[in-house]
Amino acid sequence: MVKQQIELTTSKTPDDAQLKQLKEYFKEMPIEEILAGLKFAKNRWTAKDAGVLKVGRKSIIQKEVHSVTSEQAQWRLKNWKMMIANYRRRGYSYPTISRIKKILIQKSKKRSR
Numbered sequence: 001m002v003k004q005q006i007e008l009t010t011s012k013t014p015d016d017a018q019l020k021q022l023k024e025y026f027k028e029m030p031i032e033e034i035l036a037g038l039k040f041a042k043n044r045w046t047a048k049d050a051g052v053l054k055v056g057r058k059s060i061i062q063k064e065v066h067s068v069t070s071e072q073a074q075w076r077l078k079n080w081k082m083m084i085a086n087y088r089r090r091g092y093s094y095p096t097i098s099r100i101k102k103i104l105i106q107k108s109k110k111r112s113r
Contacts, residue, residue: 060096065103073108077101 006026014022025034068076076083080101087097 060092061099061103064100065107068104068107070108070110073104076104077108 065073084097087100092100
């Protein structure tokens, strides 16, 4: 194995544990994999920094149904075509919409307090 030396400029000084971890990664992994991971991390960081990082499906579903009462759930189910149109306009996928509907059905069957 040929030893290469890489010099990096960082915004923050890494501690000893981080340096050890970086050395391990560079020793064990191929450069192509490291670069692919760094590209993914940079794109994610850029999206997060810009405020456009899409949240996961679970949090989208929870945001939509967490405080819905039984009556509201029933109304949404009665007007489901309109709700689908709203969800699609927001960019939700059909699997996400179907999961929202499943939870709304459960909530509509419960009696509200």
